[in-house]
Amino acid sequence: MKVIKKIERLNKTKGRIENPAIEFIIIPSEGGEEIFGIGKAEIKKPAVFYIKANFTEPEFEVGDTLDVIVKKVDEFGNESSFADSTDFEVGIVEGCDIGNILKPDGEEGQYFLSMKMPIKFIVADSLETDSTKVILRVGIESTDDTTYLPYSEFLQNNKMTEKANSQKTKSNKNDGASFAEDDITFQSCSIQDFMTDAIDTPEAELVEIIEIMLGETKYFGLQMKGEGTSAEYKICEVETEYGNAPVFPEDADGWIWQKTKTVWGDDPAEVVDEGGASGVYWEKKYPLFNGKSFKKMENLNDGLIRVIGRYWEEGKEANYKVKLTANDGAHYKTIIVKVVKPNDLLSDDESISYKWAKDIRNDDLNIDDFLIENGGKHGILPQLLKGQIFQEAIRENDKFWPSYRYEPWQDIRFRNQKNQDNVEYYLKQPYWVDANGMGLESGGEPVPIEHQNIRPILNYSTSTPYPNNPMKIGEYVSDNWAQYYVGSSSSLNRKFSKHPLYGPNEVQVIWNYLSKYYGKRDNKTDAIFQSEYFVKQFLKDNYIEFAQTRKASSYGYFQMLYTTAITGKFKYPRRLGNSPAPEKLSDHEIAKEYVMNHLLQNVNIKLRGKNESYSDNDWTDGFEKIWLESYRLYNGADDYAESIIRNSKKFSPKL
Known part of the structure; x- marks a missing residue:
């Protein structure tokens, strides 16, 4: 029929x-x-959709795996997903030498006539090419029920708004608008002819990776070449010696430095990996030094930004990568900043590295690696930590040694502070030294005798590295006289620590009087002997309390006070009854967490006054100024904080 x-x-x-x-x-x-x-009869016209393909990220690095998301778009712009069973034709248009397409079954290639989602692009682990861009062509065959068209036709029929254009420029994401079908020469990467007409062309660009060492400072600016839509942009380092003002180089070869306040915006750094953290600190200030001494923070010239490598951990480098973005108001340029481990902490003009230390187990400790590891974990510049050790620890034979120091004036201050609860707490056992012994009551541990290399070698009759017998304050200071003044032992000009109770330093007053009196009457050797004799006798006669050589002492490379360790925010622990022996703070592996956290606590105290926190950037007072003030909380002695910043300049990170 x-x-x-x-x-x-x-x-x-x-x-x-x-x-x-x-x-x-x-x-x-x-x-x-x-x-x-x-x-x-009812006759249905085939549905019409446009195929749209995007890389999930518009930028990539060496070794990355890029995902391609393919959607179908109706005439109103509504997007929906394809079925998992959908076949696509996929090939590389540009960037053939950058990597390969990856099929779900693991097969790699540069062209596939038929493949299902997920569609991925594998970037090679190393690149020897000038290519910086990858463009794919993703196509699909129409069916009896559905007609598919290129996404470029949708864009031509539905002009993008200025807002969409602006967002597209900022993100660099390709919505398929960059290439009309006639613009593409597919054979650039494959001998295959592309079979499907309904296509989209997602693209991604290789982003430049800049490495910065943990603790290193770098300055960056934005350069532009050309005008309008043909303009090119690049972010470049502005090199300068640490402590000096960075200055823009001259414009050259058509590249012009962009010197405006808005180049770096208010939030130029973005963490690359979801769940990661920023490995850098940035600010629009720089530290000005006078020689080796820190002077003040200054504002950078417009268009410059300072970046400091602040966090680094072995095996977690990717977690701390940061995307740094500059703009000229209409166009954006991005680099990736990756924090890497330095090999050494030593400035070029220094000859003694102090790279090694002896520890309490008589092992050699690579102090640089120790500080890089722990500073990188906590976000503290390792050269600051080394500058502090240089100030605090005994140095012999170009090495640091775990150090011990009884603090007599702190001992007296703790007994006489206004807060009676704190006084009672200080007087409690264990570890309170009295006529009965070294404070072993209430579960106290004995003074360890196995620790080695404790410095200085103290002047008392004992076989232990720490005081192991009760002594009076004046007796101890007299017997270990050289620890408690600054100046040469062969000089009458000496400086003594100020007594915290009486304001003017009575020891200094007595010494000044005696040294002048005997200095006029006797030769220098006799004058020194007579002055020392009478000052020591004064101490023995007037400071007759038992010296708290366990509680009121500082230990290790950082010279952390035991009282600080047990009463700070990060406890040693706080309850005296279950505290380990104070002397165990000489063990760098035990002390490190208390030292690092105490330093950060002091920094945050200073930042809270500005309604800021350590995780913020561009601190109001600037990086070095905040650290200077925080070290004054650690030790309020004259020039102590300044000496840490000054010492840190000796130990700049090096590869």
């Missing part, structure tokens, strides 16, 4: 033929009369 159809009337509604009247003639297959009739 043969059917002849003739459409009499079409009612079109949104591309679909609804209930048309159809005249049809039926002719029997083996002769007979024609049968005429009128009937109705």
Whole structure:
């Protein structure tokens, strides 16, 4: 039987033929009369969608795996997903030498006639090419039910708003608008002819990676070449010696430095990996030094930014990568900043590295690696830590040694502070030294005798590295006289620590009087002997309390006070009854957490006054100024904080 159809009337509604009247003639297959009739049938026009493909990230690094997301878009711009069973034709248009397409079954190549999602692009682990961009061509065949068209046609039919254009420029994401079908020479990467006409062309660009050492400072600016849509941009380092003012180099070869306040915006750094943390601190200030001494913080010239490598951990480098973005108001340029481990902490103009230390187990300790590891973990510049050790620890034979120091004036201050609760707490056992012994009551541990290399070698009759017998304050200071003044032992000009109770330093007053008196009467050697004799006798006669050589002492490379360790925010622990022996703070592996956290606590105290925190950037007072003030909380002695910043300049990070 043969059917002849003739459409009499079409009612079109949104591309679909609804209930048309159809005249049809039926002719029997083996002769007979024609049968005429009128009937109705519904004929559906194929649905129309545009294929849209994007890389999930517009930028990539060496070794990355890029995901391609493919969507179908209706005429109103509504996006929906393809079924997992959908076949796509995928090939590389540009960037053939950068990597390969990866199929779900693990096969790699530069062209596949048919592959299902997920569609991935594998960037090579190393690149020897000038190519910086990857462009794919993703296509799909139309079916009887669905017609697919290139996404570029959708964009041509639906002009993007200025807002969308602005967002597109900022993110560098490709929505398929960059390439019309005629612009693409597919054979650039494959001998295959592309079979499908419904295509989109996602693209991604290789982003420049700048390495910065933990603790290193770098300055960056933005350069532009050309104008309008053809303008090129690049972020470049502005080199200068640490402590000096960075200055823009001259414009050259058509590249012009962008010297405006808005180049770096208010938030130029973005963590690359979700769940990661910023490995850098940035600010729009720089530290000005006078020689090796820190002078003040100054504002950078417009268009410059300072970046400091602040966090680094072995095996977690990717967690701390940061995307640094500059702009000229309309166009954006991005680099990735990656913090790397320095090999040494030593400035070029220094000859003694102090790279090694002896520890309490008589092992050699690579102090640089120790400080890099722990400073990088806590976000403290390792050269600051080394500058502090240089100030605090005993140095012999170009090495640091774990050090011990009883603090007599702190001992007296603790006993006489106004807060009686604190006084009672200080007087409690364990570790309170009295006529009965070294404070072993209430579960106190004995003075360890196994610690080695404790410096200085103290002047008392004992076989232990720490005081192991009760002594009076004046007696101890007299017997270990050289620890408590500054100046040469062969000089009458000496400086003594100020007594915290009486304001003017009575020891200094007595010494000044005696040294002048005997200095006029006797030769220098006799004058020194007589002055020392009478000052020591004064101490023995007037400071007769038992010296708290366990509680009121500082230990280790950082000279942390035991009282600081047990009463700070990060406890040693706080309850005396279950505290380990104070002397165990000489062990760098035990002391490190208390030291690092105490330093950060002091920094945050200073920042809270500005409604800022350590995780913030561009601190109001500037990086070095905040650290200077925080070290004054650690030790309020004259020039102590300044000496740490000054010492840190000796130990700049080096590869």
